Amino acid sequence: MHEMSLAMGLMREIERQLEPYGPEARATRVFLEVGGLRAVVPEAMQLCFRAAAQGTVAEGAELVIEQIAPRGRCVGCGREREIDHRLFLCPDCDLPVRLLTGEELLLRSIEIEEPERKGHK
């Protein structure tokens, strides 16, 4: 389990991103893209996120995890398909399938809340 170290890295980036918006800005929702091949368990990530967020600008924020299905393209026939059952071999050509998606671990966006009448520069 390395969700805790990921959550801590995530929190550092959220704080860095919110810095220009002033001390009162808060993160209210955090959108994360997680590829299906990443060893990240959503429930564990939620728990670690909540724990790591305490005392930060993201305390109480909602973590929205979008899971991305692994897809790849065969080096032989060029056909693109979903990689199911962890098969990285093209069923038609028996050649390697190059990964297109499935390895994401991306903080995509943050919903921030700023106090009224206090827009950022």
Added chain:
Amino acid sequence: MRFDRAEAARFHRGHGKPPGHAHPEHPDPAQVARHAEVSSTPGGPAGATGTADDTEAERSATGARREIEVRFDLLDENRRHAASIRERLREAAVFAVNLMSSPGAGKTALLEVTLPRLGSTRAAVLEGDIETSADAERLAPFGVPVVQINTGPFGGDCHLPAPLVADAMEKLPLAEIDLLFIENVGNLVCPAEFDLGEARKVVLLSVTEGEDKPLKYPLIFRESSLALITKTDLLPHLDFDLPRLEENLRRVNPELKVVQLSTRSGEGLEEWLKWLADERGKATHLTE
């Protein structure tokens, strides 16, 4: 300190630093400048999971909300450290091999039989463990520099992260080393996620572990250049389907080289040593 360790510890046995107190890196201006504002708030992507936030109504009443696009890769920070390690290793002409496996697959045993057989190649070892220095002590008799890295105190106890490896490398006389072994923490999942700046990743899988491991944990087998199937001396006593394991390995990584090895019988040792020498040769050739 408001960090809820008890809750986190249910999933993670580490002693995480409270994030509010972790010394934040200096904000990277390039990253701050990457702020791109998204006009509206999407209602959450399809297939998304999340927990309802019970303070949400209260919060939306108090201020203006907007969504900022970030596109920050969570592994970037580790990757930056790995890149600087790779650069230091290249400058010092050190070939680094990251050994990964479940606990007890035979990483230290492999080092015990490898270190005396390296001839004029000067080796060193970084020993990753959660708490103890037992493995480093096992390697002390071989007279090569060994640096112990304990991950327990760093909230990342299941794998070696690049920053810890970078710190440990400071204790090694890199100029006097040709080959660096990094024995990762015993774990088949997490080490695969963290680049350490090594030249090659090697995964060990013992014949006592089951043929389906590559399908269950594909990442570690996909990241590795070589898989060592260890403890093959035990095969006569086991109901282990070696051809099926090899097929599963090929399914997740058709380019993975596979060597069967036993530190007891010596099977595969020559092939492993030859692989090491060949790969080191290739790497040195590339940088010259």
